[in-house]
Amino acid sequence: MAENSRGPLARTVLQQCLHARLQVQEANEHSEAQFVQIDRGMVIYICFFKGATEDILPKMVSTLLNLRLCEMPCGKRASVLELPGSLLIVPQATLGGRAKGKAMQYHNNISKEDGLQLYHSFVSLCEKELKAAADVTGKEVEVTVKHGTYGNRQVLMLDTNGPYTHMVEF
Amino acid sequence: MAENSRGPLARTVLQQCLHARLQVQEANEHSEAQFVQIDRGMVIYICFFKGATEDILPKMVSTLLNLRLCEMPCGKRASVLELPGSLLIVPQATLGGRAKGKAMQYHNNISKEDGLQLYHSFVSLCEKELKAAADVTGKEVEVTVKHGTYGNRQVLMLDTNGPYTHMVEF
Numbered sequence: 001m002a003e004n005s006r007g008p009l010a011r012t013v014l015q016q017c018l019h020a021r022l023q024v025q026e027a028n029e030h031s032e033a034q035f036v037q038i039d040r041g042m043v044i045y046i047c048f049f050k051g052a053t054e055d056i057l058p059k060m061v062s063t064l065l066n067l068r069l070c071e072m073p074c075g076k077r078a079s080v081l082e083l084p085g086s087l088l089i090v091p092q093a094t095l096g097g098r099a100k101g102k103a104m105q106y107h108n109n110i111s112k113e114d115g116l117q118l119y120h121s122f123v124s125l126c127e128k129e130l131k132a133a134a135d136v137t138g139k140e141v142e143v144t145v146k147h148g149t150y151g152n153r154q155v156l157m158l159d160t161n162g163p164y165t166h167m168v169e170f
Numbered sequence: 171m172a173e174n175s176r177g178p179l180a181r182t183v184l185q186q187c188l189h190a191r192l193q194v195q196e197a198n199e200h201s202e203a204q205f206v207q208i209d210r211g212m213v214i215y216i217c218f219f220k221g222a223t224e225d226i227l228p229k230m231v232s233t234l235l236n237l238r239l240c241e242m243p244c245g246k247r248a249s250v251l252e253l254p255g256s257l258l259i260v261p262q263a264t265l266g267g268r269a270k271g272k273a274m275q276y277h278n279n280i281s282k283e284d285g286l287q288l289y290h291s292f293v294s295l296c297e298k299e300l301k302a303a304a305d306v307t308g309k310e311v312e313v314t315v316k317h318g319t320y321g322n323r324q325v326l327m328l329d330t331n332g333p334y335t336h337m338v339e340f
Contacts, residue, residue, distance in 0.1 A: 067273075068272050079272060155331055160326045161325055165183055167183065
């Protein structure tokens, strides 16, 4: 989706899952580690680059949530909105890296402050879209948007029926 | 790593893992499903595009296996060769997709026959490099290269301490 005249403003990696669990709070002396989890649905790893603004978010969310990537029992593919399935959104700054010798460099990544804001807006938009779709289908299935904590270590456990890994840039 | 004058010839997605398990044979009426698995190391999802040849493989393998992405107890990063860790290589044709409306298109993917050949060569080169590195370090740890069956559904279970997802193109 990225235009040739510029680099991408955001990079996402998508994986279908049967179950996924993400740590959102490390264990410490006061409490145990805390996790969020989803069952059937899609994991979205997301990274924003310098120059990304809120303007790109509606199209990103619309594209990602409407892509027909989820296998249905009949063999056809449905989008996560059509399924409907759940979403696990994982902030993943490492996706912005470029290999330079033996190291990865992250010079094009957005600043932490701006990235945090975009990430929160992205999650909110996904929640809104998924809720609207679930209301329309009227199915009595629990679909949710869960997400990692921006800046944290993303401790992930993923169980798939074939992750069908896709990369989509914006 | 891709030059601007052409699209990429190969796309890889890398994730660090504590444990990963991949189905290499579906269950059927004669036998149970078969799996390969690794403990600490790196999962490489790989997809080749049209125009890719064996020429690109040595640089790909050298780059991927020498990238310092694996966290050591001291906090520094080591390559999978330095660690040494294991590799799980997952053929993942979906990585070559481009979003077009609600569907992903795979027009730039290499043919199945050519992809299969490159995939086998890639796995062999990784095995050779990892074995050489393990011999040098002389550590009595079991490091292995495991890989999925090209063309199969890649049923994956991944357990991480933070996947640190990276995308590297060649």
